[in-house]
Amino acid sequence: MDFDGYRCDGFYDEMFLTDGEPRPEARALVDRIRGMAPGELIRRHEDAERALLRAGITFTVYGDDAGTERIFPFDIIPRIVPAPEWDRIERGLRQRITALNLFIDDVYHEQRIVRDGVIPADVIYSSQGFRPQCVGLSPPRNVWCHVTGTDLVRDGDGTVYVLEDNLRCPSGVSYVLENRAVMMQTFPRVFEGLQVQSVADYPSRLLRTLEDVAPEGITRPSVAVLTPGPGNSAYFEHSFLARQMGVELVEGQDLVVSGGRLQMRTTKGLEQVDVVYRRIDDDFLDPEWFRPESLLGVRGLMDVYSRGHVTLVNAPGTGVADDKVVYAYVPEMIRFYLSEEPILPNVPTYLCWRPDDLRYVLDHLDQLVVKAANESGGYGMLVGPHATVAERQDFAVRIAAKPRNYIAQPTLALSRVPTRIGDHFEGRHVDLRPYILYGRDIYVLPGGLTRVALRQGSLVVNSSQGGGSKDTWVLG
Amino acid sequence: MLSRVANSVYWMSRYIERAENVARMVGVNLQLAIDMPRHGEEQWAPMVKVTGNDADFEARYPGPDRDPVLWFLTFDAQNPDSILACVTRARENARTVREIISSEMWEEINRLYLYVHAPEAPAEAAASPFTFYQEVKRRSHLIEGTKNETMPHSDAWHFSRMGRFLERADQSTRILDVKYFLLLPSVDEVGRPLDDLQWSAVLRSISALEAYRKVYGQILARNIIEYLLFDRDFPRAVHRCLTATQESLHTLTGTPMRRFRNESERALGRLVADLDYTRVDDVLNEGLHEFLDRLQQRINEVGDDVQKTFFSIPP
Numbered sequence: 001m002d003f004d005g006y007r008c009d010g011f012y013d014e015m016f017l018t019d020g021e022p023r024p025e026a027r028a029l030v031d032r033i034r035g036m037a038p039g040e041l042i043r044r045h046e047d048a049e050r051a052l053l054r055a056g057i058t059f060t061v062y063g064d065d066a067g068t069e070r071i072f073p074f075d076i077i078p079r080i081v082p083a084p085e086w087d088r089i090e091r092g093l094r095q096r097i098t099a100l101n102l103f104i105d106d107v108y109h110e111q112r113i114v115r116d117g118v119i120p121a122d123v124i125y126s127s128q129g130f131r132p133q134c135v136g137l138s139p140p141r142n143v144w145c146h147v148t149g150t151d152l153v154r155d156g157d158g159t160v161y162v163l164e165d166n167l168r169c170p171s172g173v174s175y176v177l178e179n180r181a182v183m184m185q186t187f188p189r190v191f192e193g194l195q196v197q198s199v200a201d202y203p204s205r206l207l208r209t210l211e212d213v214a215p216e217g218i219t220r221p222s223v224a225v226l227t228p229g230p231g232n233s234a235y236f237e238h239s240f241l242a243r244q245m246g247v248e249l250v251e252g253q254d255l256v257v258s259g260g261r262l263q264m265r266t267t268k269g270l271e272q273v274d275v276v277y278r279r280i281d282d283d284f285l286d287p288e289w290f291r292p293e294s295l296l297g298v299r300g301l302m303d304v305y306s307r308g309h310v311t312l313v314n315a316p317g318t319g320v321a322d323d324k325v326v327y328a329y330v331p332e333m334i335r336f337y338l339s340e341e342p343i344l345p346n347v348p349t350y351l352c353w354r355p356d357d358l359r360y361v362l363d364h365l366d367q368l369v370v371k372a373a374n375e376s377g378g379y380g381m382l383v384g385p386h387a388t389v390a391e392r393q394d395f396a397v398r399i400a401a402k403p404r405n406y407i408a409q410p411t412l413a414l415s416r417v418p419t420r421i422g423d424h425f426e427g428r429h430v431d432l433r434p435y436i437l438y439g440r441d442i443y444v445l446p447g448g449l450t451r452v453a454l455r456q457g458s459l460v461v462n463s464s465q466g467g468g469s470k471d472t473w474v475l476g
Numbered sequence: 477m478l479s480r481v482a483n484s485v486y487w488m489s490r491y492i493e494r495a496e497n498v499a500r501m502v503g504v505n506l507q508l509a510i511d512m513p514r515h516g517e518e519q520w521a522p523m524v525k526v527t528g529n530d531a532d533f534e535a536r537y538p539g540p541d542r543d544p545v546l547w548f549l550t551f552d553a554q555n556p557d558s559i560l561a562c563v564t565r566a567r568e569n570a571r572t573v574r575e576i577i578s579s580e581m582w583e584e585i586n587r588l589y590l591y592v593h594a595p596e597a598p599a600e601a602a603a604s605p606f607t608f609y610q611e612v613k614r615r616s617h618l619i620e621g622t623k624n625e626t627m628p629h630s631d632a633w634h635f636s637r638m639g640r641f642l643e644r645a646d647q648s649t650r651i652l653d654v655k656y657f658l659l660l661p662s663v664d665e666v667g668r669p670l671d672d673l674q675w676s677a678v679l680r681s682i683s684a685l686e687a688y689r690k691v692y693g694q695i696l697a698r699n700i701i702e703y704l705l706f707d708r709d710f711p712r713a714v715h716r717c718l719t720a721t722q723e724s725l726h727t728l729t730g731t732p733m734r735r736f737r738n739e740s741e742r743a744l745g746r747l748v749a750d751l752d753y754t755r756v757d758d759v760l761n762e763g764l765h766e767f768l769d770r771l772q773q774r775i776n777e778v779g780d781d782v783q784k785t786f787f788s789i790p791p
């Protein structure tokens with residue numbers, strides 16, 4: 001397989017400057033692929049997929065046959081990010097997370113940003129992630145968003161935008177680590193001399209982050225990962241992270257509040273837990289504070305939390321900043337809290353609750369991407385140019401009924417990366433989700449999850465909607 | 477360790493052991509079909525009978541012929557003790573404790589799961605049954621070996637070992653019981669070549685033929701029963717299975733041997749002591765089938781006690 005017939009088709013291509021001419025950072029890789037024996041690439045790709053299946057690196061598809069497991073389709077051509085570009089992305093992410101964390105802390109305390117008229121109070125209170133119960137709480141080190149998975153996209157002119165912030169337990173980092181491991185097993189020689197930055201120490205970094213935010217006075221904190229259970233789509237990741245960190249993976253039924261502390265039931269009685277990396281939503285944490293019918297969480301957990309005897313990661317209430325209307329204000333937050341200009345821009349966003357924006361959105365539905373303000377995972381989304389007239393009409397009705405629930409953005413010409421389709425390469429659209437840890441300080445994992453829309457022309461990269469993934473190489 | 481996790485590790489191992497033993501049980505008949513091709517009908521009904529699922533089988537299948545019985549024991553997802561069902565449940569349990577077992581062990585369990593779930597598996601099993609059931613056994617051993625070589629020999633490992641040996645004790649009694657149900661063409665055949673062939677098939681399917689020969693030499697029903705029930709060293713003999721269970725149980729609790737601090741230790745200790753002082757003549761006097769029945773019940777009781785001692789901690 002080679003790239004002779006490969007066409008950029010006018011899109012920004014992450015690997016080629018123009019047809020047949022690789023970007024400087026990709027030249028070495030392109031040469032190695034060209035030098036492979038016929039059939040070798042396909043054979044190795046199949047090896048890689050078999051390895052993923054045998055290792056049971058799968059996710060569960062909702063709305064499909066109950067409990068169907070699939071491997072997350074994996075493409076062997078990596079996405080390459082040159083060092084100077086990564087440096088800028090990393091600085092931009094640090095800046096953004098710092099501002100977002102200050103914002104969340106402000107929301108639950110003085111709300112200076114509202115009093116100074118930067119964000120309307122209404123926007124905050126109507127965000128689905130806002131938790132009035134958390135007003136006045138101060139998590140250790142005042143860190144709320146310990147683990148973030150920011151979605152970045154590149155438009156046709158090469159600009160990298162922030163698409164979403166994903167402050168509520170973003171998933172996918174296990175695929176970053178497993179994809180790399182599989183790549184190194186199947187293509188060991190390809191890595192030689194390329195100085196690809198390692199992602200392998202993410203679990204240690206995560207563990208250190210969790211230990212850094214333990215309740216005050218706890219010197220050797222006991223850490224646990226809280227999962228909704230094996231039926232959850234990201235269960236593989238929950239157990240993967242617990243195993244890699246060497247901590248317990250617990251379900252709600254394993255935990256109980258006793259003596260004012262959070263405890264787990266072991267074969268030798270109760271044992272205290274100090275830090276919980278919880279992979280369940282706020283709503284399910286504690287039936288006394290949130291949804292009374294929840295069976296996933298632990299009765300009394302939030303009392304222990306509010307008294308500072310256990311740390312929850314990410315902090316309950318963090319989701320207030322995940323709302324897509326709040327997102328539109330992040331550049332303002334950066335200016336307000338840090339007195340800096342944003343390094344990474346937002347995608348221009350129309351807020352449907354503003355009458356002018358609403359009118360524009362309804363008039364231009366065939367050009368815009370419309371998203372529900374509180375949904376994630378590619379659900380509740382309309383890609384205007386690809387939608388049918390009926391779909392657009394359906395969305396117009398929904399938007400008009402609840403303007404606060406919708407935002408719209410121009411349809412970006414997402415950048416592409418060559419992707420193996422059968423016996424040749426074709427360009428497919430990608431995004432990039434780097435992972436950021438915030439404990440004592442901020443750490444950005446060099447790389448992240450490159451998701452790829454495997455269907456020709458599709459812009460939807462979510463695994464639940466026919467997306468796959470690629471390894472991401474940040475060059476050192 | 478977490479009670480839920482201990483429970484999953486324990487059952488994961490029980491189910492893998494159960495799947496392996498179904499393959500062994502089927503092996504008795506496959507062996508006989510080769511050894512005595514001209515000796516009348518193959519008998520498949522006993523295979524179903526000893527699993528205790530004969531009522532379910534009779535309700536859903538036309539009759540105990542080779543193909544339906546093999547399907548029922550191997551691929552019938554509705555039969556809770558079929559190889560497919562056991563492997564599926566073992567993997568479900570393994571999936572909930574992936575952070576406890578090693579990646580290598582998980583991968584072996586997953587590979588066994590993929591092997592029996594492969595679309596071509598039923599055709600393969602029908603075309604070359606020997607290879608298929610052999611492969612199930614081999615992969616079960618691979619899981620066990622990988623576990624021993626990659627998992628710390630601490631609590632989780634002992635729970636797994638306890639599950640594995642307790643299940644095996646039960647299954648060995650069932651395979652021994654197959655012989656009781658295997659009919660002989662006439663009474664005169666007892667103690668004759670055909671009878672010997674059946675006993676050798678039992679020994680072989682339990683991987684005990686060579687080990688037995690080293691101790692006793694000739695095939696003799698009485699000796700075989702003695703060996704498979706009371707041998708102190710053979711890893712599939714009931715006595716050895718129970719003492720191995722006991723070793724892990726007492727390591728977990730720290731209770732000295734021959735003492736007890738909970739019901740599991742007491743019930744198991746008593747059972748082992750009974751077997752310590754039972755002679756094969758006692759078994760024959762009571763009747764092999766009756767003895768095995770009683771033994772299975774007591775093994776079950778130990779299982780219930782283990783469940784209560786470790787896994788059902790009141791909220």
